[in-house]
Amino acid sequence: MKLFIDVGNTALKWRRRGGDNIEQGGGTHRRDWETALREPLASSQPFESVWIASVAGAEADARIGALISEATGLAAEFYYSVRNDFGVHNCYPEARRLGVDRWVALIECHRRHGAGIVVDCGSALTIDAVDENGAFLGGYIVPGLGMLRTALLRDTADVHVGPGQAGLGLGQSTGECVHNGLLRMSVAFVTDVVVELRERLSDTCPVLVTGGDARELSASFPFDFDLQPDLVLDGLERVAARQK
Ligand SMILES: Nc1ncnc2c1ncn2[C@@H]1O[C@H](COP(=O)(O)OP(=O)(O)O)[C@@H](O)[C@H]1O
Ligand SMILES: CC(C)(COP(=O)(O)O)[C@@H](O)C(=O)NCCC(=O)O
Ligand SMILES: [K+]
Numbered sequence: 001m002k003l004f005i006d007v008g009n010t011a012l013k014w015r016r017r018g019g020d021n022i023e024q025g026g027g028t029h030r031r032d033w034e035t036a037l038r039e040p041l042a043s044s045q046p047f048e049s050v051w052i053a054s055v056a057g058a059e060a061d062a063r064i065g066a067l068i069s070e071a072t073g074l075a076a077e078f079y080y081s082v083r084n085d086f087g088v089h090n091c092y093p094e095a096r097r098l099g100v101d102r103w104v105a106l107i108e109c110h111r112r113h114g115a116g117i118v119v120d121c122g123s124a125l126t127i128d129a130v131d132e133n134g135a136f137l138g139g140y141i142v143p144g145l146g147m148l149r150t151a152l153l154r155d156t157a158d159v160h161v162g163p164g165q166a167g168l169g170l171g172q173s174t175g176e177c178v179h180n181g182l183l184r185m186s187v188a189f190v191t192d193v194v195v196e197l198r199e200r201l202s203d204t205c206p207v208l209v210t211g212g213d214a215r216e217l218s219a220s221f222p223f224d225f226d227l228q229p230d231l232v233l234d235g236l237e238r239v240a241a242r243q244k
Helices: 033-041 058-072 100-113 145-154 174-200 214-218 231-242
Strands: 002-007 011-018 021-028 049-054 116-121 124-130 136-143 207-210
Touching: 002 033, 002 058, 002 231, 011 033, 011 231, 021 033, 033 058, 049 058, 049 100, 049 231, 100 116, 100 124, 100 207, 100 231, 116 174, 116 214, 116 231, 124 174, 136 145, 136 174, 145 174, 174 214, 207 214, 207 231
Parallel strands: 002 049, 116 207
Antiparallel strands: 002 011, 011 021, 116 124, 124 136
């Protein structure tokens, strides 16, 4: 049994693979690693390896590693961004500083499509591009929908909203103004970048969309895209498969 874990700033997502049998799950972790790891580690079969792509920080990674060793007797394999891997070239001055979720998603995108655009609608909304030669062209990091809403409500005295279905039209209540405004801002940003990148790469360059808000945001995307909710886990599993 192999275990793959994608640790983001809000959610921990996991995949257990035993031969052809796959089980997956995930949820918000609130940095309570013991609780967040309980379900992925609850397997009657022994683990042969545990692979982790984490952007939760060094302290979290140390704690997660210790909990996994306690539960499995294994040293978890933490994969971090590097200069070159799987034909992808990392453009960052310090390769390791690139979020490994972005890195493994780019690897998976490049291996499947050559050139591609990755939109990760998570705690942060990131957009990254890789060309047909594997050059990571760069990207953007902006607050995700949840973070935008939290910040707006935290830093204003009289903006109060409940849950609501967002559209792109003019809001006619506080809730609609907030929900529709945040959605439209996020969709407009992604659309602007995709249109420009499709002029630079190719007008049929695939756009892979992942992350907790992918369904909500992509419902309003005016361009064609490919929803890939497990892109980070897929990329991590590809990396792990190389190391026997
Ligand atoms: N600060 C926040 N307040 C409320 N919701 C948030 C906040 N940060 C993230 N979220 C929500 O949690 C989910 C995180 O997306 P996901 O991609 O699953 O996690 P991660 O960013 O941890 O990889 C998104 O649906 C996002 O809207
Ligand atoms: C940009 C991110 C916060 C996105 O993480 P997430 O929203 O999935 O929690 C993460 O990729 C990260 O911590 N990156 C490090 C900085 C960088 O990529 O430049
Ligand atoms: K993520």
